[in-house]
Amino acid sequence: MLTRKQYQLLVFIDARIQETGISPSFDEMKVALSLKSKSGIHRLIMALEERGFIRRLPHRARALEVLKRPDRMERDKYAAPSAAPAAAPAFRPSVVEGRKPAERAPLAGMIEAPLIGRVAAGVPILAESNIEAHLAFPAVMVRKGGPYYALRVKGDSMIDMGIRDGDVALISSSDTAETGDVVVALVGEEEATLKRFRRRGSGSIALEPANPAYETQIYRPEQVAIQGKLAGIFRAY
Structure with a gap:
């Protein structure tokens, strides 16, 4: 289960990527979630990444990819932040520069x-x-x-x-x-x-x-x- 802030940030990132093809900046996320510090956004991103909802793409600025969306229970429980545009009905993950990078296997033992x-x-x-x-x-x-x-x-x-x-x-x-x-x-x-x-x-x-x-x-x-x-x-x- 996601916390309210984790859910709100995931919805905001997904909506912004679908609207513009580019993930939002830390400052934009901070404003959307009414947080005082970017460190709070960093912790939320780390939590979403750990739970498999998003991943950060290497060697690119502002490069986040949404891998999955919350289940129905979480969608019903939480509302998206007011600063986030409405998410599109169909889920189509997008990344910076409008293309999905080649899959890269994790390095063994690293x-x-x-x-x-x-x-x-x-x-x-x-x-x-x-x-x-x-x-x-x-x-x-x-x-x-x-x-x-x-x-x-x-x-x-x-x-x-x-x-x-x-x-x-x-x-x-x-x-x-x-x-x-x-x-x-x-x-x-x-x-x-x-x-x-x-x-x-x-x-x-x-x-x-x-x-x-x-x-x-x-x-x-x-x-x-x-x-x-x-x-x-x-x-x-």
């Missing part, structure tokens, strides 16, 4: 993940949700979890854990964390940072660097949204 912007390891930067590329990682080298996405590390605040500026961090999507986990945390719905997560009682959350040159950041629980847990670090030489 995990594929979209590379999404950059995450700060130091001073937080504005979260970016644009997909730069799709990457493949050896499954035997990755912590179990998923679905996955990848982020470029910027800064040196996690250097004592061997995480360097320019590394690619593979992240297992999750909205919860335990004390001691290295997480991607969205601070104030606008900025993302890679830090070690610790709870301090019920009143505060600490985001700890792994570099004595940086200070631990303390926030109220409502200021921090967990975006995922570190599953692996990859580096090019």
Whole structure:
């Protein structure tokens, strides 16, 4: 079963593709669902992809394909957002440039993940949700979890854990964390940072660097949204 927001986003994407042949931008989806941050759209897309309703097409901007529509129970339960145009009666999946790409078999023993912007390891930067590329990682080298996405590390605040500026961090999507986990945390719905997560009682959350040159950041629980847990670090030489 889909949540209301997942259903509304799926209907909006499907209607926009059928109308224009191009999937909507993250900003358009954010406005259609009345969300404050593009990170919420990213989580909804990851959930729809995990459930097999959509897929992201590699090496193309704004490239989403709708694979299936909700069942009748979900259609009856939820209404589409007012910003979404009415869906056509017949379901005809469309993709960017008006053609369906050739089917590509998954790589054996590999995990594929979209590379999404950059995450700060130091001073937080504005979260970016644009997909730069799709990457493949050896499954035997990755912590179990998923679905996955990848982020470029910027800064040196996690250097004592061997995480360097320019590394690619593979992240297992999750909205919860335990004390001691290295997480991607969205601070104030606008900025993302890679830090070690610790709870301090019920009143505060600490985001700890792994570099004595940086200070631990303390926030109220409502200021921090967990975006995922570190599953692996990859580096090019």
